[in-house]
Amino acid sequence: DTGVSQNPRHKITKRGQNVTFRCDPISEHNRLYWYRQTLGQGPEFLTYFQNEAQLEKSRLLSDRFSAERPKGSFSTLEIQRTEQGDSAMYLCASSSPSSSGRVTDTQYFGPGTRLTVL
């Protein structure tokens, strides 16, 4: 299976600790996205990479959050000094641009990392 993979699938941490999640996109996809989903809500956009460049960050992404995609392949999302409000499912998605380059291309999601902050 060459879909999007995320690790770890579950993470339990204590408030104040740092956590890092990894996303491996579909190999030929140059676009990578992070979303956050809380219980009973739809996913909310956090950030977007095209190759290694981070092109947009949501206001939801406070200074405690940082994302990288150093070689334009896998990406990491780090949360420093975690708070209970950070508890959520963190979803990664990837896509490749459509031939026209203008319309949205289909985003393929990974299984997510569920974070619980105690």
Add this chain to the structure above:
Amino acid sequence: SQQGEEDPQALSIQEGENATMNCSYKTSINNLQWYRQNSGRGLVHLILIRSNEREKHSGRLRVTLDTSKKSSSLLITASRAADTASYFCATDRGSGGSNYKLTFGKGTLLTVNP
């Protein structure tokens, strides 16, 4: 703010019946997509409909789009217990806005009883 809003929030039907879910949005779009999410798992892409399309089919799925009303519907025919999941519509921001950032609604929880 929510771009897509699904309706109803929850739907319970018997196996074999059809299920219809609706989505309304506020701004212009390039595309609208429907995703399925089984409990506690990632999202599975179902279908994408472009703003210049009115109807699209994929297997037991039928999606319609009415850009004048800023609404879409997803019809699942001959439902199965395995269709039990949450269904989300997702829109991009259309002209003048980003064409990659998806905005999701809260979803419709579909339960198909055997």
